[in-house]
Amino acid sequence: MKIFVSAVVSAFFSSAVYADSPFSIEVNTAQSVESGCNLSFLINNEMDLDLNSAIFETVILDTSGHVSQLSLFDFGTLPANRTRVRQFLISGTQCDAIGHILFNGATTCEGKDLTPQICDKALSLSSRTHIEVSG
Numbered sequence: 001m002k003i004f005v006s007a008v009v010s011a012f013f014s015s016a017v018y019a020d021s022p023f024s025i026e027v028n029t030a031q032s033v034e035s036g037c038n039l040s041f042l043i044n045n046e047m048d049l050d051l052n053s054a055i056f057e058t059v060i061l062d063t064s065g066h067v068s069q070l071s072l073f074d075f076g077t078l079p080a081n082r083t084r085v086r087q088f089l090i091s092g093t094q095c096d097a098i099g100h101i102l103f104n105g106a107t108t109c110e111g112k113d114l115t116p117q118i119c120d121k122a123l124s125l126s127s128r129t130h131i132e133v134s135g
Contacts, residue, residue, distance in 0.1 A: 022046055022047075022122040022123065022124045023044060023045040023047055023051070023119075023122055023123065023124070024043070024044045024046070024123075024124040024125070024126065025042075025043050025075075025103070025124075025133075026041065026042040026043075026044075026126045026127065026128060027040075027101065027126070027129050027131050027133050028085070028129075029128070029129065030095040030129045030130070030131055032095045032096065035091055036089050036091040036092050037089070037090040037094055037095040037098055038088075038089050038090075038095075039087065039088050039090060039095075039101075040086075041073075041075070041085065042083065042085055043083065043084045043085070045078040045080055045081065045082055045083075045084075046081060047081075048080050048081065049111050049113070049114065050077070050079050050112075051077065051110070051111045051114065051119070052110040052111050053077065053109070053110040054075040054076070054078055054106065054108065054110075055072055055073065055074045055106065055108040055109075056073050056075070056103050056106050056107065057070070057071075057103075057104040057105055057107050058071050058072070058073050058101055058103055059071075059101070059104060060093065060098055060100075060101060061099055061100040061101070061102065062097055062099055063096075063097060063098070063099035064099070065099065065100070068097075068098070069090065072107060073088055095131075096130075098131050099131065099132065100132040100133070101127075101131055101132070101133045102133075102134055102135065103123065103125060106119040106123075120135075
């Protein structure tokens with residue numbers, strides 16, 4: 001019983017702390033290149049803990065709303081209270097053909113006391129491009 005209560009209290013505490021201290025992912029630029037669309041993301045980890053690994057399952061939708069690709073975006077290490085930029089190439093697809101990026105959820109979220117569920121709950125998404133983003 002003691003272990004169960006401890007686990008419940010720990011899970012509640014972790015969720016409460018990280019839900020109030022989100023991290024954000026912004027689609028900052030989308031640049032068409034010969035081989036596809038180069039997406040730049042601005043990631044701001046406002047949590048007080050380092051993310052040792054952050055990988056999100058994403059779905060690329062075309063401008064008609066049809067699924068174009070399913071991908072894993074590996075944002076790598078994201079230090080606490082720091083901003084980072086990551087770029088991903090969507091091969092074979094020009095930027096003007098991408099209408100939406102759906103973040104299906106974190107497949108990996110590693111760090112002290114972190115789980116994929118905590119990262120999903122803390123995540124805030126936005127876009128400065130024509131590409132919509134949701135999660």
